[in-house]
Amino acid sequence: xxxxxxxxxxxxxxxxxxxPETFMLDNGxxxxxxxxxxxxxxxxxxxxxxxxxxxxxxxxxLPHFLEHLMFKATDKIPQGEFxxxxxxxxxxxxxxxxxxxxxxxxxxxxxxxxLVMGMEADRMVNLHLTDEAVLPERDxxxxxxxxxxxxEPSALLGEQLNVSQYLHHPYRLPVIGWMxxxxxxTREDAVNFYKTWYAPNNAILVVAGDITADELRPLAERTYxxxxxxxxxxxxxxxxxxxxxxxxxxMRDARVRQPSFVRSYLAPSYDQEDQKTAYALEVLxxxxxxxxxxRLYRSVVVDQALASGIAAYYRGSxxxxxxxxxxxxxxPNVSLDDIEKAINEQIxxxxxxxxxxxxxxxxxxxxxxxxxxxxxxxxxAARAFGAAxxxxxxxxxVEAWPDRISAVSIEDINNAAKxxxxxRRSVTAKLLPEETEPTG
Amino acid sequence: MREHAPTRFxxxxxxxxxxxxxxxxxxxxxxxxxxxxxxxxxxGGIHAYLVNEPSIPFLSMAFQxxxxxxxxxxxxxxxxxxxxxxxxxxxxxxxSQAFRAxxxxxxxxxxxxxxxxxxxxxxxxxxxxxxHAFELLRLAITxxxxxxxxxxxxxxxxxxxxxxxxxxxxxxxxxxxxDIAFAGHPYSKPTRGTIETIKAIGKxxxxxxxxxxxxRNNLTIGVAGDITADELGPALDExxxxxxxxxxxVDLPKTTPQGDGETVVIDLDIPQSVVIFGHGGIARNxxxxxxAYVANxxxxxxxxxxxxxxxxxxxxxxAYSVYSYLYDTDLSPMWMGGVxxxxxxxxxxxxxxxxxxxxxxxxxxxEKNLDDARTYLTGSFPLRLTSNDQIARMLVGMQIYDLGxxxxxxxxxxxxxxTLNDVRRAAKRLFNEDMLVTIVGSPSGDGDGTVPRLEGxxxxxxxxxxxxxxx
Numbered sequence: 001x002x003x004x005x006x007x008x009x010x011x012x013x014x015x016x017x018x019x020p021e022t023f024m025l026d027n028g029x030x031x032x033x034x035x036x037x038x039x040x041x042x043x044x045x046x047x048x049x050x051x052x053x054x055x056x057x058x059x060x061x062l063p064h065f066l067e068h069l070m071f072k073a074t075d076k077i078p079q080g081e082f083x084x085x086x087x088x089x090x091x092x093x094x095x096x097x098x099x100x101x102x103x104x105x106x107x108x109x110x111x112x113x114x115l116v117m118g119m120e121a122d123r124m125v126n127l128h129l130t131d132e133a134v135l136p137e138r139d140x141x142x143x144x145x146x147x148x149x150x151x152e153p154s155a156l157l158g159e160q161l162n163v164s165q166y167l168h169h170p171y172r173l174p175v176i177g178w179m180x181x182x183x184x185x186t187r188e189d190a191v192n193f194y195k196t197w198y199a200p201n202n203a204i205l206v207v208a209g210d211i212t213a214d215e216l217r218p219l220a221e222r223t224y225x226x227x228x229x230x231x232x233x234x235x236x237x238x239x240x241x242x243x244x245x246x247x248x249x250x251m252r253d254a255r256v257r258q259p260s261f262v263r264s265y266l267a268p269s270y271d272q273e274d275q276k277t278a279y280a281l282e283v284l285x286x287x288x289x290x291x292x293x294x295r296l297y298r299s300v301v302v303d304q305a306l307a308s309g310i311a312a313y314y315r316g317s318x319x320x321x322x323x324x325x326x327x328x329x330x331x332p333n334v335s336l337d338d339i340e341k342a343i344n345e346q347i348x349x350x351x352x353x354x355x356x357x358x359x360x361x362x363x364x365x366x367x368x369x370x371x372x373x374x375x376x377x378x379x380x381a382a383r384a385f386g387a388a389x390x391x392x393x394x395x396x397x398v399e400a401w402p403d404r405i406s407a408v409s410i411e412d413i414n415n416a417a418k419x420x421x422x423x424r425r426s427v428t429a430k431l432l433p434e435e436t437e438p439t440g
Numbered sequence: 441m442r443e444h445a446p447t448r449f450x451x452x453x454x455x456x457x458x459x460x461x462x463x464x465x466x467x468x469x470x471x472x473x474x475x476x477x478x479x480x481x482x483x484g485g486i487h488a489y490l491v492n493e494p495s496i497p498f499l500s501m502a503f504q505x506x507x508x509x510x511x512x513x514x515x516x517x518x519x520x521x522x523x524x525x526x527x528x529x530x531x532x533x534x535x536s537q538a539f540r541a542x543x544x545x546x547x548x549x550x551x552x553x554x555x556x557x558x559x560x561x562x563x564x565x566x567x568x569x570x571x572h573a574f575e576l577l578r579l580a581i582t583x584x585x586x587x588x589x590x591x592x593x594x595x596x597x598x599x600x601x602x603x604x605x606x607x608x609x610x611x612x613x614x615x616x617x618x619d620i621a622f623a624g625h626p627y628s629k630p631t632r633g634t635i636e637t638i639k640a641i642g643k644x645x646x647x648x649x650x651x652x653x654x655x656r657n658n659l660t661i662g663v664a665g666d667i668t669a670d671e672l673g674p675a676l677d678e679x680x681x682x683x684x685x686x687x688x689x690v691d692l693p694k695t696t697p698q699g700d701g702e703t704v705v706i707d708l709d710i711p712q713s714v715v716i717f718g719h720g721g722i723a724r725n726x727x728x729x730x731x732a733y734v735a736n737x738x739x740x741x742x743x744x745x746x747x748x749x750x751x752x753x754x755x756x757x758x759a760y761s762v763y764s765y766l767y768d769t770d771l772s773p774m775w776m777g778g779v780x781x782x783x784x785x786x787x788x789x790x791x792x793x794x795x796x797x798x799x800x801x802x803x804x805x806x807e808k809n810l811d812d813a814r815t816y817l818t819g820s821f822p823l824r825l826t827s828n829d830q831i832a833r834m835l836v837g838m839q840i841y842d843l844g845x846x847x848x849x850x851x852x853x854x855x856x857x858x859t860l861n862d863v864r865r866a867a868k869r870l871f872n873e874d875m876l877v878t879i880v881g882s883p884s885g886d887g888d889g890t891v892p893r894l895e896g897x898x899x900x901x902x903x904x905x906x907x908x909x910x911x
Contacts, residue, residue: 038495039826071744080754083744088812090819092743107823139757146712147760147780151609254709258604292540302537302593308600331596332603362545369547369566375496376827 018374018381021213022395025220027229028201032395033216034208034381042113042209043378045105046120047386049204050197052177053099053170053319054235059189061177063197064097065141066190070104071095072133074126079133082119089115099171100319101390105379110210114219121223124198134187142183145176153253154260154431161429164247165264169240169320199230204389208378237320240266247427254434261328261336262429263343267420269318271392278316279404280416281324285314287355287363287413288346289326295350296326300342306334307342317387324420336430347421354414368402475831477838479845480669482676488661489835489845490672493828497567499665500828501577502836503680504560506658510626510771511690516641518633520554522598523649524561527552529590531579536590539576548573550580555631557770559653560836564829567666570675578679581654586643598638609714609880612706613778616878617716620704621697627771655687656680662835664828695772696720699876703790706880713786713881717793718776722870724768724841730854731866733766737813738863739800739871740764740777745812747796752779758789775870786883794873801871803864810860818852 021033055062073079086093091108093116106116149155159174166172176182205224207216243266270278289296289312300307310328328339374380388398475491482488512519528543528550530536543550549564550573561581565573605611615630622628633641659680663672697720722732733741740748740763752762764777781789825831825848838847 038493039822041823041826080744080750084812087742087745087816087820090816090821090823092820092823107826109819109822112819136755136757140753140760143712143758143781144760146782150711151714151780153607255607257606258600291544293537293544298537302589305593305596308593308597329600329604332599362541366544366547372496372498372547372566373549373564376498376829378826 018384018399020385020395020399023213023217025200025225027225027227029203029205029220029224030389031205031213031216031220032207032385032389033211033213034206034378034385035210035212036208036375036378036381037210040110040210041107041378042110042207042211043105043107043382044113044116044120045103045206045208045379045382045386046124047101047103047204047206047390048197049101049202049235049390051098051100051102051390052173052175053237054197055170055173055177056189056193058181059177059185059193060173060181061141061175062185062189062193063102064176065138065182065185066193067095067097067102067104068137068141069129069134069190069194070123070127072137073128073130074122075128076122076126077119082123085119086116091116097175098387099175101386103386103390105382107379113207113211113216114223117219117223121227124200124203124224125227127194127198129187129191129194131187134185134190138182138185141176142179145174145179145182148176149174150179153251153255156253157249157251157260157262157429157431160249160251161262161264161427164249164427164429165266165323166240167243168238170237171318171320197232199232200224200227201229202232204386206382206386206389208381235319240321243425246423246425248429249427250430250432252432252434256431256433259330259336259433260431261330261339261343262427263326263340264427264429265324265420265422266425267314267322267324269320269322269391270316270388270397271319275397275404276408276412277416277419280408280412281314281420282316283360283363283367283405283408284355284413284416284420285312285324286367287359288312288350290363296328296343296346299346300328300339304342306331306338310343317391317393319391336432340428350417351421354417355410357410360408360410360413364405364408367405371402475664475825475848477835477845477848478669480663480672480676482673482681484677484681486656486659486661486676486680487839488663488672488676489839490662490667490669491664491828491831491835492666492668493664493831494666496828497666498565498828499567499570499663499667500832501563501661501663502560502829502832503562503659503661504558504836504840505654505687506558506660506770506840507653507687507690508554508556508558509629509631510556510692511653512629512633513645515637516633516645517629517637518598518631519637519641519645519649520559520653521632522594522638522641523646524552524554524559525594525598526586526590526646527561527584527650528580529594530585530587531576532583532585534579535585535587539579542572542576546572548576550577552580556627556629562829562832570667574675574679578682581650581680582682584646584650586646588643591643591646595638595641598632599635602632602635602638607708609708609710609780610716610778612708613714613716613878613880616704616706616880617718617776617876620699620702620878621718621774621876622695622772623698625695625771626692627695627769651684652688655684657685658687659683660836660839662832662839664831664835692771697772697774697876700872701874701876703877703879705883706878707882708880710881711783712780713783713879713883714778714780715786715790715877715879716776716778717790717875717877718764718767718774719872719875721766721768721773721775722866723773726773728862728866728869731858731862732870734810734813734817734855734858735800735805735863735867735870736764736766736775737817738805738809739796739867741766742813742816745816747799748777748779748793751792751796752781752789756792758782758785758792762789762793783882784884786879786881790877790879794875797871797875798873800867801873803868805860805863805867807860810858810863814855814858817855821852 093106095104163172314324509520546569552561748762759781762779767774
């Protein structure tokens with residue numbers, strides 16, 4: 001049961017690749033089918049429009065805790081049996097939590113699909129939690145936090161970076177939760193959250209694999225379709241106030257042997273009126289820091305030999321404002337200040353001179369070609385649709401991805417770069433060993 | 441062997457039936473149709489396994505040269521690994537940036553890796569760029585340039601990575617485990633080298649490795665995707681035909697892991713200790729392999745269903761993850777596992793793990809455990825073969841272990857044929873609670889004495905990180 005601290009959404013792909021079919025159940029549950037008949041296997045995903053950013057006050061990470069508890073008993077399935085039944089049927093199952101969604105999935109032979117749909121529908125409404133089930137699982141998620149965060153200085157820095165970037169918005173919370181708040185989780189907290197958010201009209205079913213919409217519809221109606229819709233509250237998200245001053249953090253930890261650098265800028269997500277900017281930023285991140293011939297890699301790693309690695313990341317599938325980030329690790333004996341200076345120079349050059357026709361054409365060609373590979377993975381397709389639909393995008397948006405990428409112009413990228421590379425909306429984070437000469 | 445009723449799941453409109461009846465109603469899972477594997481022999485005599493799958497216009501190729509980091513020269517440990525990072529950094533007419541641009545602009549994915557026993561690679565390309573992709577692969581393995589800039593860049597990347605790993609508990613635990621288990625044997629060599637040995641590697645070493653290790657007689661190839669046997673045959677000659685016929689012999693002795701019963705602590709100030717445990721295993725070609733595979737699945741290989749998960753995680757909430765796996769290598773089969781838990785719970789967790797290992801070794805496995813394992817292992821097998829990448833890798837493994845071109849059709853039969861007596865016999869052979877245990881962290885409180893520590897152990901600076909290898 002993995003906390004999806006960062007969910008790789010892969011490349012959404014063109015309609016001629018996935019050919020999704022969609023329909024709606026009477027109770028308001030949206031269904032997306034992505035036929036792929038290579039093997040008699042399906043990936044079955046249920047996505048809830050609720051995630052870490054919807055944690056109750058003082059209970060950060062509760063959505064992830066509930067994700068774990070969904071594998072406990074219902075009235076029909078004894079505790080510990082859910083995954084065992086899937087396994088006995090030759091399937092694999094797990095779940096993932098992120099800021100804007102919680103998702104449950106099984107990979108299984110297609111003739112077992114209705115079994116897992118029945119089980120997933122059952123636990124949507126019939127979860128039965130006791131202290132005997134809840135309290136040991138609280139210890140498990142606390143150990144999970146130790147593994148993923150407390151044992152990893154770079155993960156601890158990531159938490160500090162998020163609270164620095166978001167002063168107010170709940171994207172400041174760790175997906176897994178703050179330790180002291182995790183220790184306070186009760187059975188009642190979990191039950192209240194479950195009863196508030198888990199309903200068919202707040203869920204999306206995505207099935208990829210050896211099935212069609214016509215075949216799936218009756219199964220969906222017999223399982224999820226039997227569950228009445230319920231009132232689900234609106235997702236009330238506070239708005240992050242304008243950032244007016246650049247922020248800098250520096251963390252020192254005795255375990256750090258190799259320093260690292262992160263620059264993070266607030267950036268619009270796909271779910272904005274002006275979606276154009278998000279697509280431009282996606283192309284920009286690829287062109288600027290997306291591979292061994294990107295501008296940053298060529299300049300900072302190859303030509304100047306300052307960093308051993310560098311990359312830029314932008315994740316547009318986010319319900320509220322997201323970030324555009326640059327990560328770098330210095331070569332031995334190179335200071336983070338020198339790395340930062342080199343990155344700033346590349347940003348300044350980009351802002352002054354813009355991108356070229358040639359590099360834009362090359363990066364577009366590569367991104368569109370990569371989309372073909374996305375069809376090879378059942379789960380990748382399911383993830384692309386689930387992540388999009390829980391963050392305000394539509395099936396058509398996912399379908400139009402190649403067209404939108406193709407339409408990005410030099411002017412779009414240059415405008416997006418001017419918008420995002422504003423040092424007043426940035427956080428610069430440095431991870432350093434405990435004993436080292438101070439950096440400026 | 442138990443008869444499996446050919447019950448197709450018939451519970452479709454009966455949601456509400458007791459879940460416990462489900463498990464017994466569906467024990468006869470139909471195996472999904474296995475992919476059609478062809479053996480292709482090129483005009484020049486190069487063999488490959490192929491699964492032709494034209495539905496998506498691309499292919500995945502996996503290939504492997506036997507002989508890996510265990511054969512790296514003394515003082516040049518990490519040579520194979522460093523070569524794997526450099527072989528796609530400039531070849532023939534292309535310098536590093538030009539070669540990377542050829543790959544990236546054409547969406548060709550090419551990567552190389554090295555482990556103890558092999559030097560391996562993978563290629564993924566759209567059909568429309570196939571010829572160019574094959575040409576770039578040919579250049580990479582036959583005309584790598586090892587220009588100064590990429591050599592120094594990759595050297596610094598490896599050194600940065602090794603430096604970072606000096607405080608990585610998983611890495612430290614695995615390195616120490618292999619240092620003790622294979623003291624004096626090439627398997628104790630760190631796959632990624634050490635900072636000192638990486639600094640000592642020169643261009644001539646890299647050229648020598650490519651010249652002597654990449655040959656046709658130690659090469660295994662698997663291909664899945666949009667290419668026919670008739671198209672693949674000549675392509676194999678174009679890509680691999682100019683390699684030397686024979687690789688230089690590297691004669692390394694077989695061995696078995698040492699250190700059974702030892703527990704060693706590497707002190708590191710972290711809130712959660714990381715534990716690596718293991719001992720000798722059962723080889724892939726051993727008649728008891730499938731029985732041992734089933735036994736390990738029940739003990740620690742079955743995710744949420746295993747005894748270790750049940751006892752350590754589900755009942756007591758001691759850990760997020762606890763697991764074990766069979767790890768076969770050319771020179772020493774192994775069984776290994778791991779757990780990570782709060783420092784004051786480490787010794788209790790290890791005690792519980794040992795109890796479960798002893799329970800399995802003592803033959804306390806029952807018919808239901810076996811049934812559940814069989815239905816999972818047979819039913820889930822097709823799930824592992826849903827992408828071209830997965831299939832290509834599987835095709836390489838089938839040839840390495842000499843499993844035959846029809847293995848995918850026969851594999852579930854081997855699992856079905858495992859009896860309770862087989863599992864008990866294999867478990868008794870395989871499992872021993874006197875395993876070698878390495879702990880990285882600040883463990884406390886074993887209840888009946890001090891936690892043993894080796895004198896003067898510093899964190900080793902480098903070494904391989906073990907990956908799970910399935911069947």
